Amino acid sequence: MSYVQLSATDLALAAFLLVVNGAISLAFRLGLAVSFGVAAVRMAVQLAAVGFVLNFIFAQTSPLWTMLIALVMVLVAGYELVQRQERRLRSWLIYGLGNATLLLVGGLATLYAVVVVVHPSPWYAPRYIVPILGMVLGNTLTSVSLALQTLTEGAERERAAIEARIALGATRFEAFATVLRRALRTAITPLLNVMSVAGIVSLPGMMTGQILAGVDPGEAAKYQIMIMFVLTGASGLGAFAAAFGGVLLLTDARHRLRLDRLGAARA
Amino acid sequence: MLRVDYLSVGGLAPLSFEAAAHECLAIEGPSGSGKTRLLRAIADLDAAAGYVYLEGVERREMPGPEWRRRVRYASAEPAWWGAKAREHFPATAKLDRLLSAVGLESVLLDRPISELSTGERQRLGLVRAIADDPRVLLLDEPTSALDAQAAALAEELIKFQILLGRIVILVSHDSQQLTRLANARLQLTDAGTARSRESAAA
Numbered sequence: 001m002s003y004v005q006l007s008a009t010d011l012a013l014a015a016f017l018l019v020v021n022g023a024i025s026l027a028f029r030l031g032l033a034v035s036f037g038v039a040a041v042r043m044a045v046q047l048a049a050v051g052f053v054l055n056f057i058f059a060q061t062s063p064l065w066t067m068l069i070a071l072v073m074v075l076v077a078g079y080e081l082v083q084r085q086e087r088r089l090r091s092w093l094i095y096g097l098g099n100a101t102l103l104l105v106g107g108l109a110t111l112y113a114v115v116v117v118v119h120p121s122p123w124y125a126p127r128y129i130v131p132i133l134g135m136v137l138g139n140t141l142t143s144v145s146l147a148l149q150t151l152t153e154g155a156e157r158e159r160a161a162i163e164a165r166i167a168l169g170a171t172r173f174e175a176f177a178t179v180l181r182r183a184l185r186t187a188i189t190p191l192l193n194v195m196s197v198a199g200i201v202s203l204p205g206m207m208t209g210q211i212l213a214g215v216d217p218g219e220a221a222k223y224q225i226m227i228m229f230v231l232t233g234a235s236g237l238g239a240f241a242a243a244f245g246g247v248l249l250l251t252d253a254r255h256r257l258r259l260d261r262l263g264a265a266r267a
Numbered sequence: 268m269l270r271v272d273y274l275s276v277g278g279l280a281p282l283s284f285e286a287a288a289h290e291c292l293a294i295e296g297p298s299g300s301g302k303t304r305l306l307r308a309i310a311d312l313d314a315a316a317g318y319v320y321l322e323g324v325e326r327r328e329m330p331g332p333e334w335r336r337r338v339r340y341a342s343a344e345p346a347w348w349g350a351k352a353r354e355h356f357p358a359t360a361k362l363d364r365l366l367s368a369v370g371l372e373s374v375l376l377d378r379p380i381s382e383l384s385t386g387e388r389q390r391l392g393l394v395r396a397i398a399d400d401p402r403v404l405l406l407d408e409p410t411s412a413l414d415a416q417a418a419a420l421a422e423e424l425i426k427f428q429i430l431l432g433r434i435v436i437l438v439s440h441d442s443q444q445l446t447r448l449a450n451a452r453l454q455l456t457d458a459g460t461a462r463s464r465e466s467a468a469a
Contacts, residue, residue, distance in 0.1 A: 160346035169336035254331035
């Protein structure tokens with residue numbers, strides 16, 4: 001593998017495009033120059049820090065350090081999941097459900113992809129685990145979030161219809177059938193769309209990265225196909241787990257609708 | 268026999284009363300006095316402390332859905348989850364008979380719910396609550412959206428259910444309807460509750 005390493009000068013040259021943006025903003029008094037600067041510095045510091053941390057973790061190549069960073073990633077993803085919900089289940093409930101789903105589905109899918117499919121040695125090599133877990137979590141997060149959002153909104157809007165079914169003797173899953181199906185459809189449709197247009201509309205990020213790093217495009221495509229299978233599978237399973245868990249949280253053991261467990265709407 | 272024992276509903280003092288087969292118990296009280304909440308608690312749609320027994324079996328002794336197949340709450344504004352009425356009914360031979368009893372034609376079943384009038388939907392809701400033969404009917408303003416003629420048909424259907432041996436608990440703002448149907452009354456007031464027995468006029 002061969003690729004052109006970037007020097008600090010190269011980065012400064014790339015930043016020149018942003019400086020042009022800032023100059024235009026100043027010239028027309030758009031008031032965006034400071035925001036541009038802050039966002040650019042923030043991005044650079046974050047990515048440099050991640051690069052530094054990953055360097056350290058890769059150097060250790062110990063199962064303990066790999067597990068630690070994996071746990072941090074899951075927790076951050078769980079936090080992001082809660083932030084995305086407009087109307088939340090009482091926070092510890094959805095926090096628990098979101099994190100449990102991400103940990104279980106994300107963790108298992110990543111382990112499966114790394115240990116069974118890629119099988120590097122040692123199996124816990126963070127060079128494989130960390131990027132794959134990152135992609136799995138990012139994608140699963142989106143579909144889990146969509147599923148929970150659609151489910152809670154649907155439960156609220158269709159409260160009367162759900163309760164009518166419950167009053168007629170339906171179990172909680174029978175009563176939620178319509179809302180549940182819509183939640184899963186909403187969460188899973190984008191996954192199908194992404195698979196259908198992969199490589200046509202734009203090259204997937206990971207494949208682009210591998211090609212830039214000097215990997216043969218055919219090999220890069222194989223990796224991308226593998227990742228697509230894993231990401232879509234994990235996202236779909238995440239949506240199922242979150243939606244079924246959501247129905248259990250929005251009802252109780254007596255099969256009563258428990259919308260009181262939804263927190264207050266955020267301003 | 269439906270027996271309610273120390274049932275705590277909202278801010279009300281714990282309630283105890285009974286209703287036997289062939290009986291229609293009217294629940295009376297001003298708006299906001301907890302009539303709907305009481306019916307919902309009896310159907311186990313809302314959590315409430317206390318006991319409700321049907322033929323000696325307490326509601327918690329069976330799963331919630333099984334209880335609600337026996338003890339049926341029918342809302343004043345029935346809700347619908349499908350596009351057409353037919354999706355909401357069990358496939359039963361007597362459906363057509365029940366519909367014609369309240370003056371509805373079976374063709375309504377295949378029209379979109381949204382095209383039906385409020386009164387048609389309310390009568391469909393009553394038929395839906397009765398169609399699978401629950402033991403207890405908790406009727407919340409069953410004729411509030413009906414004209415006099417349709418209300419009379421709905422009352423006949425309710426009366427027939429009482430004759431069949433079902434237990435009916437009725438909430439209605441129509442005091443004449445209560446006189447026609449109920450043979451006992453339960454008054455919900457701030458001071459507490461009182462049950463009085465009177466002979467049905469009919």
